[in-house]
Amino acid sequence: MYQPPYKIENLDNWICITLRGVWDMATNIQYLSALANELNAKKGKSFNIAVDMRGWVVPFSEITERIKAPIHLDRRNQRCEVWLEEQGMKVDHIANKFFNEQHVKLTRTYSSSDFLAHMKVLENEPLVSHMSQWLQQNQVDKQN
Numbered sequence: 001m002y003q004p005p006y007k008i009e010n011l012d013n014w015i016c017i018t019l020r021g022v023w024d025m026a027t028n029i030q031y032l033s034a035l036a037n038e039l040n041a042k043k044g045k046s047f048n049i050a051v052d053m054r055g056w057v058v059p060f061s062e063i064t065e066r067i068k069a070p071i072h073l074d075r076r077n078q079r080c081e082v083w084l085e086e087q088g089m090k091v092d093h094i095a096n097k098f099f100n101e102q103h104v105k106l107t108r109t110y111s112s113s114d115f116l117a118h119m120k121v122l123e124n125e126p127l128v129s130h131m132s133q134w135l136q137q138n139q140v141d142k143q144n
Contacts, residue, residue, distance in 0.1 A: 005056075006031050008038050011134065012127055015042070015049045018138050019056040032071060039074050048122070049081040050115075050131065052138045058091065071098070080105045080122065084115045084135070 005021035015038055023031075085091060087110055095106060109115040112135050119128045 004030060004034075006034070008034055009134070010038075011130055013045070013047050014127075014131075015039075015047060016131075016134055017049065017051045019051065019053040021055070022057045032073075036073055039078075042077060043074075044077065046077045046079055048079050050084075050119075050134075051081065052084045052135060053089065053091065054084060054086050054138070056089070058094070075104055078104045080107065082107045082109065082115065082118055082122075084109050084112065086110070
């Protein structure tokens with residue numbers, strides 16, 4: 001059975017997203033559709049987004065060059081977004097494209113400990129503990 005290289009989960013008022021692997025345009029469209037559905041389900045409720053993108057590879061020209069029209073996702077009730085990246089990831093174009101026009105505050109972290117430290121500022125201890133478990137489940141296999 002096909003497993004997409006992304007996973008979208010809910011944890012309290014957080015949408016927790018795991019991104020992995022090398023993406024093409026079809027994968028990007030599938031992901032954006034799934035994310036749009038998740039955002040629509042939050043209508044009227046405030047929410048946050050946490051993204052674990054360790055091990056994700058975006059072919060810059062493959063995706064960004066083919067997206068001609070702006071992508072609009074309903075983020076009116078989103079309070080913040082926190083990314084866990086690997087050093088040297090080429091995702092600045094995504095941050096620039098989607099967050100320059102949004103009221104959402106984006107925080108970019110580069111280690112699990114920094115990610116969790118930021119979570120402790122935003123949330124209560126039980127939720128931070130759940131986030132820690134979520135990150136442990138998302139361990140990246142560097143050999144694959």
